[in-house]
Amino acid sequence: xxxxxxxxxxxxxxxxxxxxxxxxxxxxxxxxxxxxxxxxxxxxxxxxxxxxxxxxxxxxxxxxxxxxxxxxxxxxxxxxxxxxxxxxxxxxxxxxxxxxxxxxxxxxxxxxxxxxxxxxxxxxxxxxxxxxxxxxxxxxxxxxxxxxxxxxxxxxxxxxxxxxxxxxxxxxxxxxxxxxxxxxxxxxxxxxxxxxxxxxxxxxxxxxxxxxxxxxxxxxxxxxxxxxxxxxxxxxxxxxxxxxxxxxxxxxxxxxxxxxxxxxxxxxxxxxxxxxxxxxxxxxxxxxxxxxxxxxxxxxxxxx
Amino acid sequence: xxxxxxxxxxxxxxxxxxxxxxxxxxxxxxxxxxxxxxxxxxxxxxxxxxxxxxxxxxxxxxxxxxxxxxxxxxxxxxxxxxxxxxxxxxxxxxxxxxxxxxxxxxxxxxxxxxxxxxxxxxxxxxxxxxxxxxxxxxxxxxxxxxxxxxxxxxxxxxxxxxxxxxxxxxxxxxxxxxxxxxxxxxxxxxxxxxxxxxxxxxxxxxxxxxxxxxxxxxxxxxxxxxxxxxxxxxxxxxxxxxxxxxxxxxxxxxxxxxxxxxxxx
Numbered sequence: 001x002x003x004x005x006x007x008x009x010x011x012x013x014x015x016x017x018x019x020x021x022x023x024x025x026x027x028x029x030x031x032x033x034x035x036x037x038x039x040x041x042x043x044x045x046x047x048x049x050x051x052x053x054x055x056x057x058x059x060x061x062x063x064x065x066x067x068x069x070x071x072x073x074x075x076x077x078x079x080x081x082x083x084x085x086x087x088x089x090x091x092x093x094x095x096x097x098x099x100x101x102x103x104x105x106x107x108x109x110x111x112x113x114x115x116x117x118x119x120x121x122x123x124x125x126x127x128x129x130x131x132x133x134x135x136x137x138x139x140x141x142x143x144x145x146x147x148x149x150x151x152x153x154x155x156x157x158x159x160x161x162x163x164x165x166x167x168x169x170x171x172x173x174x175x176x177x178x179x180x181x182x183x184x185x186x187x188x189x190x191x192x193x194x195x196x197x198x199x200x201x202x203x204x205x206x207x208x209x210x211x212x213x214x215x216x217x218x219x220x221x222x223x224x225x226x227x228x229x230x231x232x233x234x235x236x237x238x239x240x241x242x243x244x245x246x247x248x249x250x251x252x253x254x255x256x257x258x259x260x261x262x263x264x265x266x267x268x269x270x271x272x273x274x275x276x277x278x279x280x281x282x283x284x285x286x287x288x289x290x291x292x293x294x295x296x297x298x299x300x301x302x303x304x
Numbered sequence: 305x306x307x308x309x310x311x312x313x314x315x316x317x318x319x320x321x322x323x324x325x326x327x328x329x330x331x332x333x334x335x336x337x338x339x340x341x342x343x344x345x346x347x348x349x350x351x352x353x354x355x356x357x358x359x360x361x362x363x364x365x366x367x368x369x370x371x372x373x374x375x376x377x378x379x380x381x382x383x384x385x386x387x388x389x390x391x392x393x394x395x396x397x398x399x400x401x402x403x404x405x406x407x408x409x410x411x412x413x414x415x416x417x418x419x420x421x422x423x424x425x426x427x428x429x430x431x432x433x434x435x436x437x438x439x440x441x442x443x444x445x446x447x448x449x450x451x452x453x454x455x456x457x458x459x460x461x462x463x464x465x466x467x468x469x470x471x472x473x474x475x476x477x478x479x480x481x482x483x484x485x486x487x488x489x490x491x492x493x494x495x496x497x498x499x500x501x502x503x504x505x506x507x508x509x510x511x512x513x514x515x516x517x518x519x520x521x522x523x524x525x526x527x528x529x530x531x532x533x534x535x536x537x538x539x540x541x542x543x544x545x546x547x548x549x550x551x552x553x554x555x556x557x558x559x560x561x562x563x564x565x566x567x568x569x
Contacts, residue, residue, distance in 0.1 A: 006536040063555030067563030108405040235548030254562030299464035
């Protein structure tokens with residue numbers, strides 16, 4: 001069943017795209033990550049222009065994060081004050097990212113930049129997560145050095161001026177730290193079409209020291225708003241949001257997520273994290289090989 | 305945009321001029337020559353939700369002055385070309401172990417689509433000069449390179465572009481694609497892939513005898529998005545902010561509806 005995508009300007013197999021959305025949604029429900037880091041590269045492999053892939057998968061993430069935010073709100077797992085600070089940083093970062101995106105597009109380096117960023121991010125996060133999950137599962141012996149008591153606050157963050165109280169997070173820290181965190185993830189959202197949860201969640205736990213029960217909900221709130229803002233930025237600047245593509249992806253991912261959630265209640269969380277780590281490393285490896293191998297197309301065409 | 309229009313216009317004028325001279329040739333030479341009566345199966349190609357490309361049938365008749373088919377071979381070449389685009393072609397090179405875009409070349413009028421089909425291989429029909437004048441064949445496309453690069457580098461980029469578009473089915477030559485029956489009726493199929501841009505395409509037919517183009521005719525074909533696809537593309541272009549808001553609301557609505565539907569069950 002072929003469907004013509006009006007913005008991407010080509011026909012795709014609708015069932016294939018819905019299936020991709022479903023698979024990514026399944027992972028979202030299973031592990032709690034947005035899945036944009038999988039959607040964008042797969043869409044690019046499939047032949048969708050990178051700009052359209054990035055912009056439309058951002059739109060899709062907005063949709064998938066809604067149900068998560070609602071669920072966490074019901075059990076009071078969202079720190080709105082912290083969320084607002086990170087969102088403010090995220091929108092600033094997304095605006096800057098929009099300029100960066102157009103600059104890289106103009107100089108012809110956007111594809112390479114996207115690939116390198118993916119390799120670095122997925123590679124390092126996949127590696128860290130794999131090590132952590134293997135330790136938890138007992139595949140690797142825990143090092144004694146790690147059991148040493150760490151200070152609750154990162155000294156660098158504690159030294160920042162102007163402290164605010166974040167009650168639900170149980171923190172008394174400078175808002176500049178979450179603002180900077182939001183800023184970085186906002187740039188990544190625009191450039192890579194990812195929600196940024198896979199950066200923000202570890203940073204919230206290990207750098208900011210937020211209480212664990214509000215981390216995922218607050219991160220999802222931030223993703224919801226920042227991807228929404230990013231969709232607007234892409235729609236007005238790069239004009240590459242394909243509403244038909246995003247809708248197809250969403251139909252799949254909304255359904256897939258529900259099945260993922262059901263399986264997640266039965267499976268071991270460490271095993272799931274190991275599984276996710278392997279996927280991250282796999283995608284990173286595939287993109288690294290893509291950078292190093294002689295590409296099938298030496299020449300590319302861009303309209304002026 | 306105006307520059308593109310002018311350039312495209314200038315090319316069109318030049319081409320129409322060439323065709324006019326052809327049309328007047330019999331009068332000037334005081335000798336009756338065969339005429340072409342060409343047609344195209346579709347004057348308008350609509351891109352709709354399930355568009356996977358189109359197949360055009362170019363057909364027509366060769367009318368000889370006194371109804372007599374003369375001695376010797378009569379050949380037909382048809383050319384379908386898409387709108388001229390201003391493009392930049394980038395070339396990847398290996399830098400520090402990574403393949404990335406390094407050099408680039410601009411072209412002011414590269415056709416988005418170019419297909420030539422003939423009754424015999426073009427090399428057997430016309431000499432190089434003639435095929436250059438009528439832009440017959442992929443080697444003879446006039447792409448108007450814009451930067452002052454060396455001719456060797458320009459050729460490399462032209463070859464890269466032609467090769468890329470050939471593999472994307474956007475450029476092709478079919479040396480035996482025109483069927484001529486009884487030396488009078490001809491027909492050729494040209495397939496247009498789904499990935500072509502919208503715009504005005506031209507279908508040209510050339511009648512070739514003894515190495516010379518003795519008659520030619522052109523028809524226009526419009527390829528356009530219609531209905532829902534056109535509405536979406538126009539909306540995204542003209543009302544980009546509202547389109548962005550609509551996209552966000554749509555994804556919020558779908559996400560919410562999905563979770564609501566599954567919670568109840």
